[in-house]
Amino acid sequence: MFAVVGVGAAILAVWLYLGFLQTVLAFSFLGGVYLLLFHWKWCYISIVTTPRDLRALWCYVKILWTARKFSHKNWTLPDIFHYTVQRHPDKPCFLFQDEVWTFREVEDFSLRVTAVLKKHGVKKGDIVGLLINNCPQMPALWLGNARLGGITPLINTNQRGNALIHSINVAKCDVLIFSSEYQSAIQEISSQLDPALKLFKFSHRRLNTDNKEISASGDGIDDLTSLLEVTPPAPWTLADADGFRGKLLYIYTSGTTGLPKAAVISNSRYVFMACGLHNLCLNKSDIVYCPLPLYHTAGGVLSVGQALLFGCTVVLKAKFSASQYFPDCAKYKATAAHYIGEMCRYVLATPPSPADKQHNVRVIFGNGLRPQIWTEFVTRFNIKNVTEFYGATEGNANIANTDGTPGAVGFLSRSFPKIYPIAIIKVDQATGEPVRDSRGLCQVAQAGEPGAFVGKISPNNPTREYLGYVDKSASDKKVVRDVFTHGDAAFISGDILVSDELGYLYFRDRTGDTFRWRGENVSTSEVEAAISGIADHRDAVVYGVLVPNTEGRAGMCGIVDADGSLELTRLARDLQRDLPPYARPVFLRVMSSVDMTGTFKMKKTDLQKEGFDPSLMKGDKLYYLDLKQSKYLPLGPEEYEKILKGIIRL
Ligand SMILES: *[C@@H]1O[C@H](CO)[C@@H](O)[C@H](O)[C@H]1NC(C)=O
Ligand SMILES: *[C@@H]1O[C@H](CO)[C@@H](O)[C@H](O)[C@H]1NC(C)=O
Ligand SMILES: *[C@@H]1O[C@H](CO)[C@@H](O)[C@H](O)[C@H]1NC(C)=O
Ligand SMILES: *[C@@H]1O[C@H](CO)[C@@H](O)[C@H](O)[C@H]1NC(C)=O
Numbered sequence: 001m002f003a004v005v006g007v008g009a010a011i012l013a014v015w016l017y018l019g020f021l022q023t024v025l026a027f028s029f030l031g032g033v034y035l036l037l038f039h040w041k042w043c044y045i046s047i048v049t050t051p052r053d054l055r056a057l058w059c060y061v062k063i064l065w066t067a068r069k070f071s072h073k074n075w076t077l078p079d080i081f082h083y084t085v086q087r088h089p090d091k092p093c094f095l096f097q098d099e100v101w102t103f104r105e106v107e108d109f110s111l112r113v114t115a116v117l118k119k120h121g122v123k124k125g126d127i128v129g130l131l132i133n134n135c136p137q138m139p140a141l142w143l144g145n146a147r148l149g150g151i152t153p154l155i156n157t158n159q160r161g162n163a164l165i166h167s168i169n170v171a172k173c174d175v176l177i178f179s180s181e182y183q184s185a186i187q188e189i190s191s192q193l194d195p196a197l198k199l200f201k202f203s204h205r206r207l208n209t210d211n212k213e214i215s216a217s218g219d220g221i222d223d224l225t226s227l228l229e230v231t232p233p234a235p236w237t238l239a240d241a242d243g244f245r246g247k248l249l250y251i252y253t254s255g256t257t258g259l260p261k262a263a264v265i266s267n268s269r270y271v272f273m274a275c276g277l278h279n280l281c282l283n284k285s286d287i288v289y290c291p292l293p294l295y296h297t298a299g300g301v302l303s304v305g306q307a308l309l310f311g312c313t314v315v316l317k318a319k320f321s322a323s324q325y326f327p328d329c330a331k332y333k334a335t336a337a338h339y340i341g342e343m344c345r346y347v348l349a350t351p352p353s354p355a356d357k358q359h360n361v362r363v364i365f366g367n368g369l370r371p372q373i374w375t376e377f378v379t380r381f382n383i384k385n386v387t388e389f390y391g392a393t394e395g396n397a398n399i400a401n402t403d404g405t406p407g408a409v410g411f412l413s414r415s416f417p418k419i420y421p422i423a424i425i426k427v428d429q430a431t432g433e434p435v436r437d438s439r440g441l442c443q444v445a446q447a448g449e450p451g452a453f454v455g456k457i458s459p460n461n462p463t464r465e466y467l468g469y470v471d472k473s474a475s476d477k478k479v480v481r482d483v484f485t486h487g488d489a490a491f492i493s494g495d496i497l498v499s500d501e502l503g504y505l506y507f508r509d510r511t512g513d514t515f516r517w518r519g520e521n522v523s524t525s526e527v528e529a530a531i532s533g534i535a536d537h538r539d540a541v542v543y544g545v546l547v548p549n550t551e552g553r554a555g556m557c558g559i560v561d562a563d564g565s566l567e568l569t570r571l572a573r574d575l576q577r578d579l580p581p582y583a584r585p586v587f588l589r590v591m592s593s594v595d596m597t598g599t600f601k602m603k604k605t606d607l608q609k610e611g612f613d614p615s616l617m618k619g620d621k622l623y624y625l626d627l628k629q630s631k632y633l634p635l636g637p638e639e640y641e642k643i644l645k646g647i648i649r650l
Pocket of ligand 1: 074241244
């Protein structure tokens with residue numbers, strides 16, 4: 001009896017279970033159909049982008065893991081470097097001209113620096129500025145200072161006069177070490193420097209440790225190199241600093257406008273940035289070619305960090321040379337090469353040569369390889385992989401293009417947007433001010449809609465904190481509040497990005513660089529790229545100028561024509577083909593050269609101020625676009641008057 005009931009119950013249970021299973025299957029099937037029918041786009045995007053997102057997530061986990069290792073030990077950069085040195089003291093660390101510096105030699109040099117600075121009273125928290133050309137000793141100088149707990153501002157070596165005084169003062173330097181080449185630049189401003197500032201002159205030469213005499217210099221400035229020669233290295237110790245989260249460097253952000261601002265780089269941030277790049281595309285056996293200045297984040301953190309943290313060999317170059325780029329890579333057997341700003345365009349503009357493909361570079365990385373030249377570049381120079389990334393020295397959010405999609409500077413996950421708290425928010429493109437909704441919060445830009453890049457700040461996470469600038473008021477300008485919820489904060493970069501359907505992000509412009517003409521927004525960097533492409537990769541800067549009694553700003557293009565080979569008729573014809581009418585420059589200024597920032601961006605503020613007034617052109621030739629003939633005609637004082645009076649219509 002019981003058995004019958006038991007079997008009956010079991011059958012009933014199985015039947016019910018199968019029924020349940022069926023129902024679940026039926027519902028999931030219906031659910032799937034529903035998703036496909038009504039959210040097919042979302043399904044498609046998820047399927048296409050999830051592998052990319054998971055790979056990037058894995059990379060992010062590895063970065064956090066490495067950072068945690070150092071954070072746990074509470075090490076600072078000189079301690080981490082010591083650990084690298086111990087692994088292979090005799091491996092080349094830096095290659096420079098014909099010099100080879102092993103890891104041990106770099107550390108020995110830094111220990112001498114520690115000894116000399118200590119003898120001169122440098123202690124924890126002191127600020128020792130460097131105005132030093134690219135050379136292997138440059139990182140060793142700041143490592144030696146960091147061992148004493150000092151902070152090192154890395155001053156842009158192109159600066160003179162007021163900008164130089166500003167850089168030294170804003171960082172509150174106690175000591176300044178400068179390359180002997182800059183002696184006259186320092187002398188010019190010496191009366192305006194704090195008399196308490198201690199100066200050292202540094203000359204680039206291999207130390208002659210048999211030297212027992214300090215060379216006397218008549219100017220009362222100590223010669224650091226000879227002091228290093230006569231002072232034995234300090235015995236190695238762990239740094240007497242504020243640990244992993246403590247301040248390490250000040251790096252000046254090179255604005256295309258205004259005076260430089262000193263951004264704070266902590267040890268943790270240094271590690272996070274160098275580690276990020278390493279995990280994206282490099283490994284310990286890579287030889288990295290770095291023709292960038294070492295006083296910027298790109299050269300001084302991303303490339304040099306590969307040697308200090310991971311034991312890569314890094315090739316340093318005194319100055320970037322487009323024609324030497326790949327020949328150098330071949331000479332030093334580089335396997336990875338760094339670029340920034342307009343560098344790739346300059347390298348592409350060199351005449352083709354057999355050296356183009358005779359190198360071992362497998363990956364190039366950096367910021368500024370534009371979509372318009374991406375494919376041509378990788379094909380001509382036979383580059384397998386490109387890692388283009390985007391991030392600000394002072395910012396807290398970095399993104400990278402991890403799969404070589406031409407033109408993208410990174411991506412935002414479409415399926416898991418919350419994992420990495422960055423976003424593109426709607427802004428007024430002219431002022432850079434966020435557009436807010438009725439609750440006062442910022443609005444996320446949709447695919448295809450340009451917006452500003454923001455990174456959410458969380459003070460306790462080293463990858464998300466914002467250290468800002470030394471100057472507090474400048475720091476606050478870069479923070480927006482009440483972004484996604486009331487009371488939160490985010491770092492806002494000065495750049496306009498746009499995302500596509502799959503979440504890939506493309507650089508559009510710097511805020512304020514977009515101008516309006518005939519009711520349309522003109523992106524200066526897009527027009528620059530188009531013109532440069534038409535005109536054999538020449539330098540072209542585009543900006544908007546005010547014309548009296550005319551709405552918006554008229555586009556003006558400064559274009560470099562060093563050898564007089566620019567054909568204006570052809571240029572006008574090609575522009576007509578490649579650009580919409582509102583984006584074609586109304587004015588042309590033909591120049592012999594254009595000023596560059598330290599990160600190889602073109603400077604345009606002065607050009608914009610001079611506008612289209614022929615009396616301010618300093619020998620440059622000026623033209624305006626005649627709409628009827630679609631031709632550029634010369635613009636002299638007479639035409640200028642007619643334009644002001646509205647007789648010539650633009
Ligand atoms: C790291 O070291 C510094 C200075 O010695 C100390 O102030 C800090 O609390 C330490 N941090 C951790 C997490 O141990
Ligand atoms: C590491 O770098 C070397 C040199 O570029 C390269 O040959 C090797 O394939 C790389 N290894 C991995 C796992 O990527
Ligand atoms: C690197 O290049 C190889 C060969 O062209 C390609 O298969 C691979 O997907 C690339 N990797 C990335 C991350 O772009
Ligand atoms: C130009 O940009 C402004 C604000 O950034 C926007 O309101 C306007 O719709 C844009 N105009 C066009 C034609 O895209």
